[in-house]
Amino acid sequence: MSNPSLLILAGDGIGPEVMDQVKRIITWFGDKRDMHFDVSEDLVGGAAYDKHGVPLTDETMAKAQEVDAVLLGAVGGPAYDNLDFSVKPERGLLRLRKEMDLFANLRPAQCFDALADFSSLKKDIVAGLDIMIVRELTSGVYFGEPRGIHIENNMRVGINTQRYTEAEIERGARAAFEMAMKRNKKLCSMEKANVMESGILWRDVVTEVHADYPEVELTHMYADNGAMQLVRAPKQFDVIYTDNLFGDILSDCAAMLTGSLGMLPSASLGSPMANGRPKAMYEPVHGSAPDISGQSKANPIACILSFAMALRYSFDQGEEATRLEKAIEKVLADGARTGDLMGPEGGVPLTTGQMGDVILAALDASL
Ligand code: NAD
Secondary structure (H helix, E strand, O other): OOOOEEEEEEEOOOHHHHHHHHHHHHHHHHHHHOOOOEEEEEOOOHHHHHHHOOOOOHHHHHHHHHOOEEEEEEOOOHHHOOOOHHHOHHHHHHHHHHHOOOOEEEEEEEOOHHHHHHOOOOHHHHOOOEEEEEEEOOOHHHOEEEEEEEEEOOEEEEEEEOOOOHHHHHHHHHHHHHHHHHOOOEEEEEEOOOOOHHHHHHHHHHHHHHOOOOOOEEEEEEHHHHHHHHHHOHHHOOEEEEOHHHHHHHHHHHHHOOOOHHHOEEEEEEEEOOOOOEEEEEEEOOOOOOOOOOOOOOOOHHHHHHHHHHHHHOOOOHHHHHHHHHHHHHHHHOOOOEHHHOOOOOOOOEOHHHHHHHHHHHHHHOO
16 A cells, blocks of 8 residues: 655745654654655745745645645745735635635644643643634635625625535534544534524534434533633533634634644644545644744744644544654653743743754654
C-alpha cells in the first residue's frame, strides 16, 4: 500500500518557521515509528502571490484535492494589506476551504496543566480542560442570500440571511457525533431555537441524527447560555456542535480560556474520499505574526498539535497523536517556554528550533 500523502503549504510570516518544526516531527515518525508519508510542498497566500500573482494556483488547488491531508502554516502580512480583495492572501485559504468543501471545523480547547496560570479564568476552572467545538463552516449567515446593503425609504439597510438546509445541519451533526464517539460520548448542540426558525430546524435535525448514535448523551443549549457556561464551568462540556456564526465566536472564546494563540490547533474536515479518509486541512489558529516573523521567536506547538490532529482524524493513529501530545505536555511541565509563554517571572525563552529540539527529545524518551 502506498504511503499516505501530505501537502504542506507553509505560507507566510511565521508559517514556514513553525512548519519547519512539523517537518522534523514528520521525519521522526518515519525514522522511529516506521510511519511514512509522501510529503509535497507548495505555495499559498502572499508567497504564492509573489511568484504567481495569485494566492493559490489552480495546480496547487488540484494537488490539495488529491492528497490525504493538507497542512497549512499561516497566510498574510503587511506587504499584502493593500492588494485587491480578490488576490489577498486570505483568499487562498478561503478557496481551499470552499473547493474542498470543508464543512466541519474542529477547534479543540485544551488546557495543559503547566499553562493553567495563563488563563484569564481561575486555575481550578481551566486546569485539565479538554473540549472540542465542531463549527459548521460552509453555510449559515456568512453565506446566506439575500445579503448586501441597499436603500429603503432613504435609509441604508444592511441584510444578511441565516439559512441552513437540513442536509447541511445533518452532515455537520454526524461529524460531531463521530467526534463524541471518539471522546467522552457527550455532545451539546447550541443554537437559538427560542428566537430563530433555523435554530428550531437545527435542534430537530440534531435530535434526528442522535437516533444513529444512541451511546452519545445529547443535550441542547441556547448559544447565549453556552457562552456563559463556557466561562463559568467549561469542563461540563465534551463536544459542542454549533453553526458558523455562533461557532466563530464560541470557539475563539473557548480557545482563549487556555492561554496563548501559539498553542491552538484546528482541523477542517469534509466528506469522505474514495479511500474513506475525509477531505482535510489542518492549521494552527494563529496568523502569520508579522511582529515576530523571521526572528525564531514563534511557538511551533499550535502547528505541531495540528499535525497531531491529522494523525488522529485523517490517519487513524490516535495512539501516536497521544504520544505527540504527551511529549508536548512533558516539555511544558519541565518548563520549556517560547516567548509567548513567558510569565512575569521572566527567564530566557526558547527559540522556535529549540522548542522543536526538546519536543523531539521528549518523543525519543517516549519510546
Ligand atoms: P496573528 O495570529 O498573526 O498574531 C497575533 C499576536 O499573537 C501577535 O502578537 C503574534 O506575535 C502572536 N502570535 C501568533 N502566533 C504566535 C506563535 N505561534 N508564537 C508566538 N506568538 C504568536 O494575528 P494578526 O497579527 O491579527 O494577523 C497577522 C496576519 O495574519 C494578518 O495578515 C492576518 O490577516 C493574518 N491571519 C492569518 C490567519 C491564517 O492564516 N489562518 C489567521 C489570522 C490572521
